[in-house]
Amino acid sequence: MPELPEVEIVKRGLDPVMRSQVINECEIFRSNLRYPFPPDFCEVLRGAKVESLCRRGKYLLIYLSNGYGLIWHLGMSGSVKIFPAKQSYPSFERVKHDHVVIHMQGGAVIVYHDPRRFGFMLLEKTENLNCIRPFSKMGPEPLGNAFNGDVLAELLQGRKSNIKAALLDQNVIAGIGNIYACEALYMARIDPARICTSLDKKEVESLARSVRQVLQKAIQAGGSSLKDYCHTDGNLGYFQHMFGVYNREGENCPDCDCDLSVTGGVQRIVQNGRSTFYCPRQQN
DNA sequence: CAAAGCTCCTGACCGC
């Protein structure tokens, strides 16, 4: 479940093997992931030099010298593996669910693996990238300079949904998924069921700070590895060991020492069809 | 327009 921190870690892993390097060959092993590959997908990549890589929300954007940008989303279960030049000879073993293989001129091989195939790769002219969906409507980067309590207050202005759903809406803030929405609300000590408009200025300030902090800490920890996610070198992130509430139903949260037989510990509820984990004693 | 529901997919897990 790659969210902003996991995509950022993937980007940092890809950068040294892709930036300023030429793509020698691209192979796809099925015609579609979530969406069909563009018909000229491999041709556009082949021979192109990678100018730069960036992350926008949960998206990876790879800018090519031929005027195209590769739009790459890891969906729910996507992961990227890099086989450095020395180890890629004679050839790596392609395993089940390896759908895309990119060969760099220096010999490194980049493999996209995605069992559930919620991920996708698309192409778009670089000049159009900011004008097309989802980027044209996407909310601000929570780790960017342009994000703070005032901005968040403006974004939540007049919203009638609960605050958890708002954090998950990519048109409000970019990059937050279910894990970090739960963790940010816990860190800010805000009940996930609160309606956006009911939050006062102080709470919104606290939430904006918590969003930034939880994402920064997760990046420092190499992201969260649950089920499918791992780094480009195969190592796991360890932020899942630092969860306060996510996936911890029935346990004490880090700031509670209450009697579990009385309080039941961290609760799991369903909001908008998604699990929410929270501590009723800390978040209200 | 906003908000909520539905859908895609596979593997893990559970109960019998």
Next chain:
DNA sequence: TGCGGTCAGGAGCTTT
């Protein structure tokens, strides 16, 4: 041991 049912969730689409 096997088998069917349920769950997980990002985001586009549909419905309200």
